[in-house]
Amino acid sequence: MRLPDRQSWAVRGPAGLLLAACLGSSVALAAPEPVRPAAPAGPSALEAREIRAQLMPRRYTTLAAEIGAKINRLPVPEGGTFKAGQALVGFDCSLQQAQLNKAKAALGAADKTWSANKRLAELNSVGKVELELSAAEVDKARAEVAANAAVIAKCSASAPFNGRVAEQKVREQQYVQPGQAMLEIIDDSQLELEFIVPSKWLAWVKSGSTFQVRIDETGRSYPAKVQRIGARVDPVSQSVKLNAVIDGRFPELIAGMSGKVVMTPPAVQ
Structure with missing residues (x-):
C-alpha cells in the first residue's frame, strides 16, 4: 500500500531540507551585494557654520574714584564725546x-x-x-x-584718550568711595573685529588681507582688513583667532554691533 504524501515527505524531509539549505547558501554566495562608493568628505563643522564677529572699540576702560568725595560735576553725558585730557568727573574737595x-x-x-x-x-x-x-x-x-x-x-578725573562715555555708573551729588566705578569710556575712533576661522585658512589669510563684513543692525556690508593673527592654533577645534579693523569711518557703526564675516579663498574668487 502507498504511503500518503505527507508521510512520504516526512521520510524524505531531512534530506530535502539539507539540499534546499545548500542551494540557498550557494545562491547567496553567488550574488553578493554591490560595493557602494564612499561618500565624499564634507566640510568641517567650523567651515560649515556661519562665521560671526562683533564690533569692539579700539580701547576701553572704567574710570574709578581715587578718593572718597562727593561728585560735583559730570560734564559729559552718557553717549557724549570727549577729548584726551578733558575733565569727566569733578569732586567737591x-x-x-x-x-x-x-x-x-x-x-x-x-x-x-x-x-x-x-x-x-x-x-x-x-x-x-x-x-x-x-x-x-x-x-x-x-x-x-x-x-x-x-x-x-x-579731585578731577580726566580722559586718558579721545572717545565717548559708554555708561554712567554714578550721578552728581553722589558720594563715592575710593575704587568705586564711575564711568565706562571707549575709544571708537577705529572699530575692531574678533572672530575664529579654521586654521587651514592660514595658507591664504595674512595680516593685511581684506574682506567684507555684513552688519545685522544696518543690513549693509563694510570693508575690513586683518590686523593681527592669533599667536597659537587650538589643536582640538583646529581654529585660530583673527583680529581685524573696519577699513574706513562709518558714523552709523557703533561698538556692540555684530554681523557675518565674508571671506573667500583666492582660489575660488
Whole structure:
C-alpha cells in the first residue's frame, strides 16, 4: 500500500531540507551585494557654520574714584564725546583743600624756625642737634604739602584718550568711595573685529588681507582688513583667532554691533 504524501515527505524531509539549505547558501554566495562608493568628505563643522564677529572699540576702560568725595560735576553725558585730557568727573574737595592749606602753613612755620636756628648757629647760640631737628621739621612739612597736593590732583578725573562715555555708573551729588566705578569710556575712533576661522585658512589669510563684513543692525556690508593673527592654533577645534579693523569711518557703526564675516579663498574668487 502507498504511503500518503505527507508521510512520504516526512521520510524524505531531512534530506530535502539539507539540499534546499545548500542551494540557498550557494545562491547567496553567488550574488553578493554591490560595493557602494564612499561618500565624499564634507566640510568641517567650523567651515560649515556661519562665521560671526562683533564690533569692539579700539580701547576701553572704567574710570574709578581715587578718593572718597562727593561728585560735583559730570560734564559729559552718557553717549557724549570727549577729548584726551578733558575733565569727566569733578569732586567737591573743600576738605582736602583745607588740609592742603594747613600743611602749607605748617611748612612756612617750620621754614622760619629753621632759618632762625641757622642764623643762631652762626653765632654759636644754638646746638647742632636743635638745628638738625628744625631742618627735619621742614622736610616733614614739605612732605605733608606734597601729599595733600597729590590728593587735590585727584579731585578731577580726566580722559586718558579721545572717545565717548559708554555708561554712567554714578550721578552728581553722589558720594563715592575710593575704587568705586564711575564711568565706562571707549575709544571708537577705529572699530575692531574678533572672530575664529579654521586654521587651514592660514595658507591664504595674512595680516593685511581684506574682506567684507555684513552688519545685522544696518543690513549693509563694510570693508575690513586683518590686523593681527592669533599667536597659537587650538589643536582640538583646529581654529585660530583673527583680529581685524573696519577699513574706513562709518558714523552709523557703533561698538556692540555684530554681523557675518565674508571671506573667500583666492582660489575660488
